[in-house]
Amino acid sequence: MFDARGARDISKARERATSYGRVPEVHGKVVAELTLGFWRYLAAQRYLTTLWVPALAAAFPHGPADLGVRRREVDRRLASLHLVRNRAAHHEPIHRRDLSSDWKVAVELAAWVHPDAGAWVAARSTLNAVMASRPRR
Structure with a gap:
């Protein structure tokens, strides 16, 4: 598999x-x-028939209705989050990224699992407060 x-x-x-x-x-x-990389690649095209269609698409029931679009969009969002997480974890610069957009992607992806999960992530995240207090150029 x-x-x-x-x-x-x-x-x-x-x-x-x-x-x-x-x-x-x-x-x-x-x-x-x-690892996060392991979970991220489960949404890749190579697992479309072995994992995505029979099982993983159901993990994101509130995503796009079309399963092909859903897989691509989940994969795209996971790739984006994986990138920013790796940059931050390795102390690489992320200050030029649109972190607000990254935050929205994370909340949206959680909401695709269940709307309450998205609301929970949004309510507990401190990223918006941190971004609001950062120095401006």
């Missing part, structure tokens, strides 16, 4: 979750060890 990269990511997650074989494997720990 998974391509070589996905299978490798799962194998590495299993190793980390078991402290390289020293503790028993627990499903939830393996899931927690999977």
Whole structure:
């Protein structure tokens, strides 16, 4: 089902979750060890017939009605969020990005899972307050 990269990511997650074989494997720990990149690529075109259509499209029931459009839009949004998250995590500059737009993408994607999830993310995010207090050029 998974391509070589996905299978490798799962194998590495299993190793980390078991402290390289020293503790028993627990499903939830393996899931927690999977990287954002792993989850991001599940919406890629290569998994259209094996994962997206039979299962993952249902994870975003409030997205676009057309499943092909939904997959492309979820993939596009995940790619954008993955990029900004990686830039921030690696202390690369993000100050020239439209962070408000990035925030809206995150809230919208959560709302595609369930409207309450989008509202929850929006209500708990401090990004808007941080952006409002940043110095202007």
